[in-house]
Amino acid sequence: MSSSENHPSSWTHVDELNASCVDDSKSRYERGALLGTGSWSQVYKVRRRSDGKVFAGKASKFQRELRKEVSILKSLNHNHILRYVDWHEEKGNASATLLVMEHCTGGNLQTGIDHSMKGLSGKVILRITVQIAGALEYLHGRGQFHTDVKPRNILIRNNDPVDVVLADCADIQDVASIRRGPNQTTMTHRSPEIVQTDRHRGTGDDVWALGVTLLTMMQQQPSLPWTAKAVEEYPKKCFDHAQRLRALNPGHGTVELAWRMLAWDVRRRATATECRERAEGLLGMAEGESTGDDGTEGLGIKTPEDFTAAAFW
Numbered sequence: 001m002s003s004s005e006n007h008p009s010s011w012t013h014v015d016e017l018n019a020s021c022v023d024d025s026k027s028r029y030e031r032g033a034l035l036g037t038g039s040w041s042q043v044y045k046v047r048r049r050s051d052g053k054v055f056a057g058k059a060s061k062f063q064r065e066l067r068k069e070v071s072i073l074k075s076l077n078h079n080h081i082l083r084y085v086d087w088h089e090e091k092g093n094a095s096a097t098l099l100v101m102e103h104c105t106g107g108n109l110q111t112g113i114d115h116s117m118k119g120l121s122g123k124v125i126l127r128i129t130v131q132i133a134g135a136l137e138y139l140h141g142r143g144q145f146h147t148d149v150k151p152r153n154i155l156i157r158n159n160d161p162v163d164v165v166l167a168d169c170a171d172i173q174d175v176a177s178i179r180r181g182p183n184q185t186t187m188t189h190r191s192p193e194i195v196q197t198d199r200h201r202g203t204g205d206d207v208w209a210l211g212v213t214l215l216t217m218m219q220q221q222p223s224l225p226w227t228a229k230a231v232e233e234y235p236k237k238c239f240d241h242a243q244r245l246r247a248l249n250p251g252h253g254t255v256e257l258a259w260r261m262l263a264w265d266v267r268r269r270a271t272a273t274e275c276r277e278r279a280e281g282l283l284g285m286a287e288g289e290s291t292g293d294d295g296t297e298g299l300g301i302k303t304p305e306d307f308t309a310a311a312f313w
């Protein structure tokens with residue numbers, strides 16, 4: 001069953017309680033528990049009155065942003081990009097507006113990593129990389145780029161086997177007409193080009209950000225002291241760490257992949273297609289091996305002794 005047509009049983013007593021506190025009897029959707037908040041929106045579990053199906057509904061006082069996101073989501077069609085379901089609005093009641101999307105029951109990848117006892121296994125890391133690199137390949141092929149790839153913007157549709165989608169698509173841009181002005185990429189995931197010029201540069205930004213995401217999944221994302229200087233130097237820190245990992249782990253496929261994504265010179269950086277193909281090749285080899293579930297340790301990566309990983313809790 002696809003999560004965009006979630007089973008009514010995923011509506012719990014907490015959702016029921018929240019729904020009973022709001023008088024939204026005119027709405028086609030009942031509003032359940034809060035799933036998460038972003039800088040400009042709140043996302044709720046919602047239930048369609050007509051058939052009891054459960055989805056996620058984004059609400060915001062920033063209606064322009066919401067409308068922008070809906071028009072982008074509607075134009076996209078890829079198995080690993082968040083699926084649009086519906087748009088709900090009521091005359092004279094802006095707070096009732098909802099962007100209805102598939103409900104990803106596993107929440108976001110950052111929380112998934114933080115809550116996992118042993119960390120993600122090598123196969124799970126590669127599956128996620130194949131899926132998100134595939135989503136980027138699709139976007140880049142349409143002359144677009146995402147601008148804010150990071151674990152918090154990757155949602156888990158299913159855990160076993162892992163199935164993820166790229167979300168938060170409101171800031172997707174066309175490569176041919178990159179907007180000037182503040183860039184949308186989260187500090188830690190900015191490419192060297194963004195930091196040097198303070199603007200987006202294109203598809204290479206996404207691949208760099210996926211490289212930092214891969215480091216996070218491998219528990220190899222360098223720590224970041226939050227000073228302006230450290231933020232400016234952070235791409236170099238990620239680049240250096242990828243180089244050192246490669247030197248310490250010759251022939252390690254996943255390390256090599258991260259190193260290709262974090263090439264300093266954007267012209268030498270892997271494309272999304274190359275990332276997807278390499279990750280698929282590595283996954284094919286890993287699936288032939290019968291390994292136990294020893295989490296991230298099972299990757300067998302040697303780490304420089306003085307390395308401190310970023311902590312998110």
Ligand SMILES: Nc1ncnc2c1ncn2[C@@H]1O[C@H](COP(=O)(O)OP(=O)(O)OP(=O)(O)O)[C@@H](O)[C@H]1O
Nearest residue numbers: 035036037038039040041043056102103104108168
């Ligand atoms: N479809 C969904 N299914 C399940 N949870 C979701 C869904 N959409 C969003 N969430 C949760 O809500 C959080 C915030 O959503 P989202 O990132 O889209 O908001 P935003 O306001 O666009 O954020 P940003 O500050 O990154 O621009 C996500 O990190 C996730 O935990």
